[in-house]
Amino acid sequence: MSAFSFPLVGEGRRDGGPSGLWGRFVNNHRLLHFLSSLTVISVGVAMLVGLSSEWGTPPADFAALMLHLVTVIAAVAVFVGVFNLLAVHLGRLARSERGWPYSLLALLAAAGVIALRILDRAEVWSGDLQGEQMSARAFEAVQVSLESALAGLLVFFLVYAAYRLMRRQVTVWSVLFTLAVLVALVGWIPLEETEVLADAREWLVRVPVSAGARGILIGVGLGTVAAGVRVLTGQDRSIRG
Amino acid sequence: MINDSGLIWAVVAITFAAMMAGRFLVRRFAVRLRPIRAYEALPVLAADAVESARRVHVSLGDSALGDASTVTALVSAEIAYRMSERLAISHQLPLLTLTSPMTLPLAQDTLRRAYLYRRTMGYYRSSAAAWYPAGLAFAAGAASLSADLDADSNILLGRFGANLALLGESALRHSQAVIAHSDLLEGQAVAFVQAREVLLGEELYAGPAYLNGTALERGSVLAQDVLRWLVILGIIAAALQTI
Numbered sequence: 376m377s378a379f380s381f382p383l384v385g386e387g388r389r390d391g392g393p394s395g396l397w398g399r400f401v402n403n404h405r406l407l408h409f410l411s412s413l414t415v416i417s418v419g420v421a422m423l424v425g426l427s428s429e430w431g432t433p434p435a436d437f438a439a440l441m442l443h444l445v446t447v448i449a450a451v452a453v454f455v456g457v458f459n460l461l462a463v464h465l466g467r468l469a470r471s472e473r474g475w476p477y478s479l480l481a482l483l484a485a486a487g488v489i490a491l492r493i494l495d496r497a498e499v500w501s502g503d504l505q506g507e508q509m510s511a512r513a514f515e516a517v518q519v520s521l522e523s524a525l526a527g528l529l530v531f532f533l534v535y536a537a538y539r540l541m542r543r544q545v546t547v548w549s550v551l552f553t554l555a556v557l558v559a560l561v562g563w564i565p566l567e568e569t570e571v572l573a574d575a576r577e578w579l580v581r582v583p584v585s586a587g588a589r590g591i592l593i594g595v596g597l598g599t600v601a602a603g604v605r606v607l608t609g610q611d612r613s614i615r616g
Numbered sequence: 617m618i619n620d621s622g623l624i625w626a627v628v629a630i631t632f633a634a635m636m637a638g639r640f641l642v643r644r645f646a647v648r649l650r651p652i653r654a655y656e657a658l659p660v661l662a663a664d665a666v667e668s669a670r671r672v673h674v675s676l677g678d679s680a681l682g683d684a685s686t687v688t689a690l691v692s693a694e695i696a697y698r699m700s701e702r703l704a705i706s707h708q709l710p711l712l713t714l715t716s717p718m719t720l721p722l723a724q725d726t727l728r729r730a731y732l733y734r735r736t737m738g739y740y741r742s743s744a745a746a747w748y749p750a751g752l753a754f755a756a757g758a759a760s761l762s763a764d765l766d767a768d769s770n771i772l773l774g775r776f777g778a779n780l781a782l783l784g785e786s787a788l789r790h791s792q793a794v795i796a797h798s799d800l801l802e803g804q805a806v807a808f809v810q811a812r813e814v815l816l817g818e819e820l821y822a823g824p825a826y827l828n829g830t831a832l833e834r835g836s837v838l839a840q841d842v843l844r845w846l847v848i849l850g851i852i853a854a855a856l857q858t859i
Contacts, residue, residue: 423624423625423628426624427620427621427624427625428621445682448682448718449682449717449718452716452717452718452720453717454717455717455720455721455747456717456720456747457717457747459717459720459743459745459746459747460746460747460748462743463743463746463747466741466743467764472764472765473764473765473766474760474761474763474764477760477764481757518753521752522751522752522753525752525755525756525782526752526778529778529779529781529782532781532782532784532785533778533781533806533809535785536781536784536785536806536809536810537809539788539809540809552808552809588801590817591801591804591816591817592801592817593844593847594816594817594818594844595688595799595817595818597818597840597843597844597847598687598691598817598818598819598820598821598822598840599687599688599821600627600628600631600843601631601635601821601836601837601839601840601843602687602690602691602821602836603687604628604631604632604635604836604839605635605832605833605836606687606690607628608632608635610830610832610833611690611694612694612697612729613690613693613694613697613722613725613726
C-alpha cells in the first residue's frame with residue numbers, strides 16, 4: 376500500500392472505527408469516496424451553473440437555496456463553536472494542564488456574558504440601568520478596549536520583527552524591507568526636512584507596493600481557481616470519508 | 617464580447633485542460649517542481665515534534681468554509697492533514713486552531729482521518745481542534761494555548777490579518793518555529809518578517825503537490841503556471857493596446 380492510498384474495504388474496523396451496520400457502511404471507504412465525490416461534483420457544478428445563470432431561472436434558484444442553507448448552517452455552527460470552546464477549556468481545567476487558571480477565567484467570562492444576556496432579555500434591570508443592554512456594555516468595556524490596546528501594540532511588534540529579521544539574516548530582501556519600513560515611518564513625520572521622504576513614501580505606496588500587492592492577489596486568485604477546479608472534479612481528499 | 621459567466625466557464629475549462637495535461641506530463645516524464653523551503657521544512661518539523669514528544673500548532677486562521685476563503689480553508693486543511701498524518705504515530709496530537717465554526721468540523725475530521733489512517737484512533741481527541749472568536753481574541757487565545765502546550769512549532773496557513781503579529785511574537789518568545797502564510801496582504805507582510813519560512817501568495821495552493829502529492833495535484837501546479845503566463849500575456853497585450 377502506498378503512503379497515501381486508503382485502506383481496503385472493511386479494514387477500517389481494525390482502526391477503532393465504528394462497528395455494526397453503520398460501521399460496515401462507514402468503513403467501506405470506496406463506497407463513501409464515490410458517494411462524497413458524486414455529491415461534491417454534482418452540487419459544485421450545479422452551483423457554478425446557478426451562479427452564472429440569469430436571476431429567477433431554476434439553476435439560479437437552486438444556487439440561492441443552497442446559499443440560504445449555508446447561512447442557516449453557519450448560524451447553527453456558532454453554537455458548535457461555543458460548545459467546542461467550553462469543551463476545550465473544561466478539558467484543560469479537568470486535566471490541570473499548564474495555564475489552567477486562564478481556562479477557568481475564560482469559562483467564568485463565558486458564563487458571565489451568557490448570564491448577562493439572559494438577564495438583558497428578561498429586562499430585570501431597574502433604576503439607572505433600566506433599558507440598558509449590560510452584555511453589550513460588558514463587550515464594549517472589556518473586549519473592544521482590550522482589542523484596541525492590542526492593536527496599538529502591533530506596530531511595535533512589526534518594527535521589532537523587522538529589526539530581528541535584520542539580525543537573523545542580512546539579505547537583499549531584508550535590507551529592502553527595512554529601508555521601506557524606515558521610509559514609510561519617517562515619511563509620516565510632518566516636518567519640512569522630511570518632505571523628500573514623504574514623497575518617497577507616497578511613490579513607494581503608489582508604484583511598487585501597489586504592483587506587488589496586485590501580484591500577490593492575482594497569484595492567490597490563480598491558486599484558488601486551480602485548487603477550486605481540483606475540488607470540483609472530486610479530487611480533494613478532505614471531502615472523502 | 618465574452619460576458620462574466622462565459623469568462624468563468626472559459627477559466628474553469630482552461631484550468632481543467634491544463635491540469636489534465638499537467639497530470640499526463642507528470643505521469644509520463646520526471647517533472648521536478650521548484651523547491652519551496654517551507655515545504656521542505658514541514659516534514660522536518662513533524663519529525664522533530666515526534667522525536668521530542670511535543671505538539672505542533674497548526675492554525676487555519678480566519679479561512680472559512682462558505683465564504684470567499686473556502687478554497688484556502690480546504691487547501692490549508694489538506695496541508696494540515698499531511699502534517700497530522702506524519703504526527704499521528706505520536707500520542708501528542710497536533711493542535712488545530714481556527715475562527716470559523718463552519719470550518720471546525722473540517723478541522724476535526726482532518727485530524728480524525730489522519731489518526732484513522734495511522735490506526736492510532738486511541739490517541740485522537742476532537743478537542744484538539746479549538747475554535748476562538750475572530751480578531752485579536754483569536755490571536756491571543758491561540759497564542760497562549762500554543763505556549764501553554766509547549767508547542768514545538770507553529771504552522772499558520774490560510775487567512776490572517778495583522779493579528780498574525782501576535783501569534784508570531786508569542787511563538788518567537790517561546791522559541792517555537794513559525795511557518796506562515798496569509799491570503800490577505802497585511803497578514804502576508806507580517807508573515808514575511810516573522811516566519812522562519814514564509815509561503816507567498818499562490819504557494820499555499822501548491823502545498824498538497826509538494827507533500828507526497830498525487831499526479832493530479834502536481835499537475836495542478838503546472839496548471840497554475842499556465843494560468844499565470846496567460847495573465848502575464850493578457851497584461852502585456854492590454855498594455856500594448858494602450859500605447
